[in-house]
Amino acid sequence: MLKSKASVVSLDQRNATRLRVLEQIRSQGSVSRIDIASALETSPATITSATADLISAGLIKEIEGEAQSKSGKRGRPRVLLQLDGQSFLVAGLKVARQMISVILVDFEGNEVTSHKAQLEDARMSPANLISTIRLALEDTCQQVGLSIEHLAGISIGLAGQIDAARNFVHWSSSVTERNIDFNPLIAKELPCPAFVENDANLVAKAEQLFGLGKGLKNFLVVTIEHGVGLGIVLDGRLYRGKRGCGAEFGHTKVQLDGALCQCGQRGCLEAYVGDYALIREMTVTGHADDMQTVSDIHTRANSGDDRATSVLARAGQMFGLGVSNLINLFDPQCIIVSGAQMSFEHLCSAEVMTRIQNGVVNVDAPLPEIKVHHWGDLMWAKGAAAYGIEQVSILKVKGLAANAS
Amino acid sequence: MLKSKASVVSLDQRNATRLRVLEQIRSQGSVSRIDIASALETSPATITSATADLISAGLIKEIEGEAQSKSGKRGRPRVLLQLDGQSFLVAGLKVARQMISVILVDFEGNEVTSHKAQLEDARMSPANLISTIRLALEDTCQQVGLSIEHLAGISIGLAGQIDAARNFVHWSSSVTERNIDFNPLIAKELPCPAFVENDANLVAKAEQLFGLGKGLKNFLVVTIEHGVGLGIVLDGRLYRGKRGCGAEFGHTKVQLDGALCQCGQRGCLEAYVGDYALIREMTVTGHADDMQTVSDIHTRANSGDDRATSVLARAGQMFGLGVSNLINLFDPQCIIVSGAQMSFEHLCSAEVMTRIQNGVVNVDAPLPEIKVHHWGDLMWAKGAAAYGIEQVSILKVKGLAANAS
């Protein structure tokens, strides 16, 4: 009757409560027991018990800092609880086309160290991928005098269609084979639990745990890299759809029989806002054959090139259309546009924001807030780390037996 | 600490179990206790207790019919349980532009009688609307020799933006005022609990309880009336978004700065597939000034009018584009295209289905099934009734005290 899958676990009632307490502490930073009780609408007695378990497991700790009481200054002061950052270490990885990025974080999500390595091949066999990952992890740990045995969890972000619940990769641009169950490889090659997820979902997790989605229950994260991705958080949890793959925002159609997309279809959003699409627009008529990156186009636009300006403007228009459709369909609390260093000002300009607003059906309620988040280039790896911390938390809480004082 | 809202109730653990049992019985038609236990992954003892409560409340009953045992024929035979259809009566209403439809159903959803009445005004004041509804209900009940005091619940479907949890109408095309709390009016004018909901959501409920969505956890219902609507069922529950309003599928944009929509924006799906849009296309160039309905256009197309054919074809193309976007974003188990009598063959032709398929990003998993459901013109009222039955079930289960044998 027990049916815990490899990497996604079902929790019993008590562990679920412990985990909710842990999440509350994480989202608040530091918080007293009584505040947790009222936030979770549960009794103080339950919180006492749950926090005692978490403290004895070393996941959280009491701190000294002064918390102000509700009303006056009288009464027993609240004791603040905080994550115990030292309790364990998690690695987050992102495998991109030519680069593998690793970040090591503590339990609070603080960066311990990070590392990048070039990849020889954009696509690798599953076994090759895992040993490449292992190598990258070893290099990273070495930087701070650790070995990979110190890791409590490893989270791996890939582009593609992935069933995270089973560590099953239907398809990924980094893997040469389809429909691979990574669990056996992980068990053989890696010294601790590892989790494979779609990269856009990981960024959504990062926003939820550490970023602009902290504490929110329903929000969307639009990721901008070479293409656009979407992570959906509904009711506090990642929504993955029936097949467990990420939403294909980049391949929603914004134009009937429109521009040709890399996916082979026509009119995809990505065929208008993806890097390759912009570069194609600039070069197709021989207007500028030296365009290599979107930054180049920005540079041109800034120096008064009308063609560059109009190419970027159209991308923004299409992007705005796509985002307003998301709002019309999901009616989220908030939309976070998340991108790494790269230039994407053309996708969050005032014109684009206006276009989004004008594309959303009027309600009396205000529009969901659209937040733009410029991350460093470790965004993806940090997202992986966020997911890793969550998964490891679940494992650790599950590891707590039914023990009292 | 108790915080039951007016019409949406939060259930304690035990009532939640009773309700899950009830839902299981409803979705299975008739089912034995042991099957319920295994379907809900709970112990037979729990089912014995829950079903005993439901039987004593008159919501379900044991029936004689023979159920086949799992393996052989040996052993105590299973006792089948079924809804007790006679236990109470629910009314479902749909208020449309010029018509109010009422259907009376028993607890199993069987139609007892139905009734329609013309409306003098498409828009009414809240008080006027409720007394019109009361009148229509009285007429309906009278047809079968009942009075509205016999009703256990009344469910009202309106087009517009509605917060069903609070019976609060932000805006509706049938109501002259905005932001109306209907609870006081309901309490004053109607003799039993009443529930107000968005009409597309109601159809989704009907599909879930009685229709093609029976037993499914994640599906979308696209409704076709004069415009298009969308009901979203995720994890077995209606998804309503942050503001509690329905998804605005009809106003997702399918064309940058495209055709003008009644909502004032440009490029909305509805501006290409809504009735008024098709008629506009046919008449705008004076091609056919006598077009009144979509059926007229179909008639023309069938008699070889190229213009009519191309108008319908484009609507189908745009519709297909919109639906494939839904699949790309939600990855549902199934999509149900639900329409009443009216002609919408142009939206479910083979060409449209092909277009949808070609607009969905390939995965190894098969495409979600697209089911077309042609309802009678009581579709909307039946949807309301389905929601009413669900809400009344909740109320009845809640009414069960903590009573044993």
Add this chain to the structure above:
DNA sequence: CATATTTATTTCAGTCGGTAAAATATTTAG
């Protein structure tokens, strides 16, 4: 300073929902 008051947390004795195991019921096979 001693005491009352206030607020936070813990302890303790239930309560409640659910379950395993035993008991009971009802059938067929032999």
Add this chain to the structure above:
DNA sequence: CTAAATATTTTACCGACTGAAATAAATATG
């Protein structure tokens, strides 16, 4: 008729949570 099989009910118990009381730790007040 007896044994075996299967379904349901009963019973004894478990475990998570809670309310109330107890305890802890501060401030206000005379």
